[in-house]
Amino acid sequence: MHRASFQFLGGKPIGGVPPIQYACSMKCEPGKTYDQPAKCPVCGMTLVEFKSGLFAHADHSPKHDGVFFMAPDNWHHLEGTLPNPRELRVYLYDNFTQPMAATAFAGELKVTPVDEQDDPRGETVSVALEPAPDAKYLLARLPDRFQPPYQTEARIQFPKQPQKYVFNFDFKRLQHKD
Numbered sequence: 001m002h003r004a005s006f007q008f009l010g011g012k013p014i015g016g017v018p019p020i021q022y023a024c025s026m027k028c029e030p031g032k033t034y035d036q037p038a039k040c041p042v043c044g045m046t047l048v049e050f051k052s053g054l055f056a057h058a059d060h061s062p063k064h065d066g067v068f069f070m071a072p073d074n075w076h077h078l079e080g081t082l083p084n085p086r087e088l089r090v091y092l093y094d095n096f097t098q099p100m101a102a103t104a105f106a107g108e109l110k111v112t113p114v115d116e117q118d119d120p121r122g123e124t125v126s127v128a129l130e131p132a133p134d135a136k137y138l139l140a141r142l143p144d145r146f147q148p149p150y151q152t153e154a155r156i157q158f159p160k161q162p163q164k165y166v167f168n169f170d171f172k173r174l175q176h177k178d
Helices: none
Strands: 021-023 048-051 067-070 077-084 087-093 106-113 125-131 138-141 150-157 164-171
Touching: 067 164, 077 150, 077 164, 087 106, 087 150, 087 164, 106 138
Parallel strands: none
Antiparallel strands: 021 048, 067 077, 077 087, 087 138, 106 125, 106 150, 125 138, 150 164
């Protein structure tokens, strides 16, 4: 026999998953949060998700010295890096820029070698974007003959999304830090 006990305060459960809170990213009302998405009563901007003192989408800086994007679903973020001439990595993040496992994502990468003026200088090839063995990022292995600069077009399938999203990463040089 198992027993579950719940405590309530003001008609809301105590403990468990905290409710989503919203606040104005302009900090018009410091410390004030709302239980529902709406417009800020002071400046009229849309309230954004607020958790543990942080605003959703407040940090769009690269974590690995790569190219950082907010995805078209307005929730996911991703960063493309080039740690060596034949390996492109795509790191995935949530709306608070926390790392996400790559296991639920997949895609393909088209790579075109270019010159310094971005004019094509070789054939375009397509390679798979697949989760790395440790699932920390999506990985595309490029042909041995490829050297930067090159332009890429990544088509990435997000979880529970019917279409693939397209991201363009242009690399003139290696771009990556751990």
